[in-house]
Amino acid sequence: MSRVWPRPSDYVPVWRAMQDFTKARTPDTSDELWLVEHSPVYTLGQASKPEHLLNPGNIPVIQTDRGGQVTYHGPGQVMVYILADLKRSGHYIKQMVNEIEESVILTLTGFGVEHACRKDGAPGVYVPMGNTLAKIAALGIKVRNGSTYHGVALNVDMDLKPFDGINPCGYAGLQTVNMVDMGARAQWDDVAQALATQIAGQCGLRLSNG
Numbered sequence: 183m184s185r186v187w188p189r190p191s192d193y194v195p196v197w198r199a200m201q202d203f204t205k206a207r208t209p210d211t212s213d214e215l216w217l218v219e220h221s222p223v224y225t226l227g228q229a230s231k232p233e234h235l236l237n238p239g240n241i242p243v244i245q246t247d248r249g250g251q252v253t254y255h256g257p258g259q260v261m262v263y264i265l266a267d268l269k270r271s272g273h274y275i276k277q278m279v280n281e282i283e284e285s286v287i288l289t290l291t292g293f294g295v296e297h298a299c300r301k302d303g304a305p306g307v308y309v310p311m312g313n314t315l316a317k318i319a320a321l322g323i324k325v326r327n328g329s330t331y332h333g334v335a336l337n338v339d340m341d342l343k344p345f346d347g348i349n350p351c352g353y354a355g356l357q358t359v360n361m362v363d364m365g366a367r368a369q370w371d372d373v374a375q376a377l378a379t380q381i382a383g384q385c386g387l388r389l390s391n392g
Contacts, residue, residue, distance in 0.1 A: 183212065183390045184378045189219040189370075190257050193244055196220075200331040201247075203265055207329060212390035215381060216263040216333075217374040220255040224348060227251050227322050234349040241344055248332035250305070250322035251352030258340030258360070260374045262333045262381060269328035271386045278385055279323065282334050283307055285380035286319045289336070292376055293366040306351065307336075309364055316359035320351055334381075337361065338373050 187196060196218055203214070224235065224243045227250035234252045235243065241254075255261060264282070268275065283300055286307040290298040301308050301315055305322075308315035321334040339362040350356045361368060382389055 184215045184217055184375070186371075186374070187216060187218045190221040191218050192221050193223040193225065193242075193255065196263070197244075197246060200263055200265060204326055204329050204331050207265075207267070209267070209270070211267070213266040213387040214389065215378045215387070216265065217378060218261040218263060219257055219259065219370060220261060222254075222256040222344060224252060224254055224344075227253075229352075231352065234352050235347075236349065237347040239347060241347070246332075248322035248324045250320070252348045253320045253322070253335065253351060254344045254348060255335060256340055256344060258338055258370070260336045260338055260370060260377060262336075262374065262377055264323070264330055264333040264381060264385065264387075266330045266385060266387050267328065268325060268330050270388065273386065275323065275325055275330075278330065279305055279321065281384040282321055282323075282381060285377060285384045286334060286336060288380050288384075289373065289377045290318070290361070290366070293361060293368050293373065295361060295364045295366050304351065304353065309359060311357060311359060314357060316357035317350060318359050318361065318364075334377075336373065336377060338368065338370055
């Protein structure tokens with residue numbers, strides 16, 4: 183099942199709901215994908231270093247339990263949270279990360295954004311910009327008791343200025359980019375549903391019909 187949260191949604195209530203869902207699930211619980219557009223927020227992963235938070239201004243900063251470094255979420259970005267039984271799928275977490283990245287690449291291709299790619303040692307999805315690679319999607323997953331939560335963020339048409347207040351994902355000077363900057367003018371709902379469909383297929387999720 184894909185659940186669309188009210189837009190925008192504050193970060194903490196969604197995060198707590200993910201934790202509660204994961205804690206309560208049983209071997210028979212169906213997997214779910216939550217589609218979220220967040221109010222502005224910086225989130226710090228478990229590996230985050232304070233020096234990567236440069237100038238947060240008045241944007242809230244939340245320490246979370248996901249993997250990865252610091253990133254920004256805000257309006258115009260599609261967030262897909264992946265609540266999956268990893269043990270049941272038979273997939274390893276590194277494999278799942280690869281499958282999520284592939285889902286983003288296929289989604290971007292479907293909207294006309296070509297040449298999206300991975301970057302060695304830096305999870306996420308990137309697109310060529312000039313002589314460098316700009317990050318268009320970030321991901322961070324948490325595994326607890328064999329189940330996943332947190333997920334992937336894809337920049338559709340958002341204000342990118344808040345990324346200047348951090349070293350995105352721990353990389354100083356890393357450029358970020360929107361789908362719209364790459365010529366893809368798409369509605370948030372269309373991108374969210376397309377990405378969810380790709381993730382469900384690539385990651386072998388068992389979703390309910392509800």
